[in-house]
Amino acid sequence: MAGTQDPSSLEEILWRSPSHVQMMGGYLHSNNILFYFAESPFFDATSNNASLAIQANYNEAFRHFVETREAFEGRIKTMQGLEFIVAYDPLQAAAGSNAQFAHEPSNVWVIRKQTRRKRAGYEDEVVLLSTFFVVGDCIYMAPSVASIVGNRILSAVTSLTGLLKTASTLPSFTPSHGHTYLPPTTKSSDAGQSGAQTQTSKENTPVPDADATNKAQSFMGAQVGASSTVQDLKTLAESFNLLSRYGDEYMDESPLMGEPGSFILSRVGDADRGAVSKQQQPSTTTVLGRVGTPQAKVDTPGKASEKGGGAADEPKLRRKKSKPAS
Structure with a gap:
């Protein structure tokens, strides 16, 4: 019989032994399924199953308890402590009323590990610890609800992480x-x-x-x-x-003003102010010819003016004689 192991590591293993199946008649049935399970690492040597099997080996009075599964489980239910019982028997589930199979057996066994506590005047208190499946000759432990939920959460987080890595490259x-x-x-x-x-x-x-x-x-x-x-x-x-094309050119912050040959740098806004001042200046007309400067005669006290007019005559405008066209 195998010893005890860490329950967390039992969920990750699968055990089978074809040699033990051959020693038990070549196939598994209701009377040898618990003894085949007792050879696996899932079995606990401190359980009532192990103590009853040892007593049957050394005491003839207990020999009949190990001959059939009904007698073996009936004796275990009278004891208190850790035990292993068959929760689902595919042969009994497929058997009909006329001792023939109503349908083909599934060959899947369910074994439960539980503790039993006797109470006077009340039914036994049974606490389920774990469940095991026997498929053919392979035995494995059913995972707990916490393991299943944790695995699903881990899978979701891993998928979301991959999604975020993919989405980070999209923008x-x-x-x-x-x-x-x-x-x-x-x-x-x-x-x-x-x-x-x-x-x-x-x-x-x-x-x-x-x-x-x-x-x-x-x-x-x-x-x-x-x-x-x-x-x-x-x-x-x-x-x-x-x-x-335009790497060596730049924008002038102070535009050039003036004529070619006499350019000057103007300050920002000078060009705009010059344009405004030009617009405000009144327009003038150009008169051909020269205009003489008027002269005024000032009378001296005590002297009479030589001529009878007080103002000097303005010189007449000289007109340029245009040459006749040839």
Whole structure:
């Protein structure tokens, strides 16, 4: 008979012994199933089954208790302590009223490990400890409810962990669209061309024209419904194109003013103020010819004016004689 083992490790093993089956007649039945189970590591040598079997080996008065399972279990039920009994017998379940099998036996036995406590005037108190299955000649322990629930929770957590690892790679980020879960759809080429043509710089900085945009799009093979990776590559190619064409140019914070040969740097806002002042100045008319300066005669006290008019005559305007056309 096998000794005791850790119950937690018994749930992970399966035991079978074809040699013991051959020694017991070649097959398992109701009268030898408990003795076959007693050879497995699931059996407890301190149980009432083991003590009754030892008494039957050394005492002829107990020999009849081990001949049939009904007599063996009947004697065990009169004792108090740990015991193993057959909870399900497939041969009895399949047997009919006329001593013939109503259906084919399933060959699956159920054995329970339990403790029995006698109480005067009351029924025995039975506490179930564990359940074992015998399928053919294989014996294994039924897992506990805590083990099943723990296994299901562990399986769910493992699946959720895998899901989170897969979902963490789905979001994509692009400067134009931000964080997205689906590949962003690009605008049509016509809309991109019209937007490039109408875009202007604040300080007259050259911008990529429609031909450069078309070249970048044809180079990267951009199309509607492209993935975010293709969109990023297209943006990178267009950036390199702009760098190669306008890399040495910059935007003037202080625009140049004046005429060629006498450029000057103006402060920010001078150009706007100069334009406003020009608009506020009144318009003047240009008169051909020179205008003489009027002269005024001042009368001296005590002297009479030499001429009878107080004001000097203004000089007449000189007209330029135009040459006759040849």
